[in-house]
Each structure stands twice: as C-alpha cells, then as structure tokens.
Amino acid sequence: MNKYLKAILKTIIGLSLLVGLIYIVEPKKLIDTFKNLSFFDIILLIIISFILVYISTLKWYILVKNLGEKLYIRKLYALYFIGYFVNLFLPSFLGGDFTRSYTIGKKIGHHQALTATFLERYTGFIAMLFLGFIFMFFVDFINIETKIAITILFLTSIIITILSLSKSLLNKFSILPYSDKFLPHLQKIQDSLLVFKNDKKLIFQTFFLSLLFHTVTVINTMVAGYVIGWNDPSPLGLFIVLPLIFLISCIPISPNGLGIQEGAFSYFLVKIGATPEQALAVALILRAKGYILGIVGGVFYFLRKHR
Numbered sequence: 001m002n003k004y005l006k007a008i009l010k011t012i013i014g015l016s017l018l019v020g021l022i023y024i025v026e027p028k029k030l031i032d033t034f035k036n037l038s039f040f041d042i043i044l045l046i047i048i049s050f051i052l053v054y055i056s057t058l059k060w061y062i063l064v065k066n067l068g069e070k071l072y073i074r075k076l077y078a079l080y081f082i083g084y085f086v087n088l089f090l091p092s093f094l095g096g097d098f099t100r101s102y103t104i105g106k107k108i109g110h111h112q113a114l115t116a117t118f119l120e121r122y123t124g125f126i127a128m129l130f131l132g133f134i135f136m137f138f139v140d141f142i143n144i145e146t147k148i149a150i151t152i153l154f155l156t157s158i159i160i161t162i163l164s165l166s167k168s169l170l171n172k173f174s175i176l177p178y179s180d181k182f183l184p185h186l187q188k189i190q191d192s193l194l195v196f197k198n199d200k201k202l203i204f205q206t207f208f209l210s211l212l213f214h215t216v217t218v219i220n221t222m223v224a225g226y227v228i229g230w231n232d233p234s235p236l237g238l239f240i241v242l243p244l245i246f247l248i249s250c251i252p253i254s255p256n257g258l259g260i261q262e263g264a265f266s267y268f269l270v271k272i273g274a275t276p277e278q279a280l281a282v283a284l285i286l287r288a289k290g291y292i293l294g295i296v297g298g299v300f301y302f303l304r305k306h307r
Contacts, residue, residue: 020259037228053084060117066116081300129150139234139236218235225282233273
C-alpha cells in the first residue's frame, strides 16, 4: 500500500474513533464542559507542558553528558519540541524519539545517542509503573483486573531490564540468521547500558527526575480536570491509570494515537470518578496541548533547517 494512502487511512481511523467517542458522550454535554475554560487556564496548562518537557530534557541531558559529550541543554530542549512536531504525523511517539536520537547521534555516535534516548524514555516508564504499583495498594476503587495488569507490567519490565544487561544472554542470539548484521549493534548498545548501570549517582538522578516528571503529569491531568469542572480527581487513581493510558496510546494505528488516547482516557478516568464528558474533555485538552507543543517544535524545526 502506498505510504501516503496508508497515512490517510490511519488518520481516518483515528478521526472516526474520536467522532464515535464524541457521539457517545453527546456533543452538547461535551461543549458545556468547556464553558468555564478561561484564558488564564489555557496559559497555566501550557506552562505546565513546558515544565514537563524541560524535566524530560534535563534527564536526557544528564544521560548524554554521562557519555562524555557536552551538548547545550537549550539545543536538546529545542530538539525535544521537534520530536513533538514529528509525532504529529507519525503513529505513537517513536518517530519523535528517533528524530531526537538521530540528530544528536551525528555528534556523539548513533549507538550512544540511541542508548541515552532509550533510557530517558525507559526510566520514565519504569518510574511510572513503580508509582502505579505502589499506590494501587492504597485505593479500593480500582478493580482487580487493573491491579493485575499493573503488576504484570511492572514485573515484566523488571525482568526485561535484568535480561537486557546479560552479556551471556545476548551472545545466544549469535545462532540466529544474519546475527552478524545486528548483533554488533546490540552489543554496542548493551555496553553503553552497562556504563549507566555502574553509575549509582546517575541512576538516582534519572529515577528522581522520572518520579518528578510523572508527579507533574498527574498534576497536569488534575488541572485539566479542574478547568472543565471535574473538581475531585483522585491523585492516587491517576498515578495508577496513567501508565495504562500511556501504553494503550502507543498502539500505532493512528497518527500520534489519535482516537486511541482519547478512548483510553475516557475509559479509565470514568473508573476513577469522572463523568464520560469530563473524561473525554480532559483527553481533548491534553491532545490540544500536544498539538501546541508540536507547533512550537515546528517553529524550531524550520528555524534549524533555515540555519
């Protein structure tokens, strides 16, 4: 299938899912939730988004710096926004991550850049699951299926982390066809991972920033709820369901998870107390914020290209 036709088809799928969700909650009810949204609310939400991007950039900067390369944090900050711009057109967030990694890889080496970018994302994912796993023991409104899903994801991520650091396990891939093509690259990436593993200070810094990021993410979602009239969002509930929403949003069947992310928010936020229209409104606000970051990234991209 032609790649442009495929992209159009995925966009149609995403828009169809979104329209279906709007129809389910009733357009009038959804519109009513935005009536009290003020200009101050919009500015506050944008500021929180810029803070979130900066926290992620700071963690990425620390990981890159540990490789012995000094890149200006303001350049990495701009690159992070460019990643959002790329994600406007590609499924999930991987396109933006690849763009960021490839760009700095020209300076520090592509294997090292890929490792730093992967760890920036992966440590965040581990911290997110860790928070969800801890807080699910303190609430009684999360059903057993959700708790089992969080537990399985958390334990699986720990096992994968341990296995990825095993040199003996990686060497077993040498029996596979064409292993001489991909195994050297995997070995270089693993060598970079092992460097990070032995740096306790770095592990603490990245894990702390990951916890901080996901705490601010919960605050971000709560503020999005407050401005549309959801006055009692559960912080603990959000710590638990946001990891699942994030994973579902990564399913690459529409550009940037269009429709998928909104469906996940609609399902899980209702579970923790939001009305259907409030849940979808929060998802749409967060979607709009992502587009604003993408537009900012587009400005950085064209400025960079012009230079």
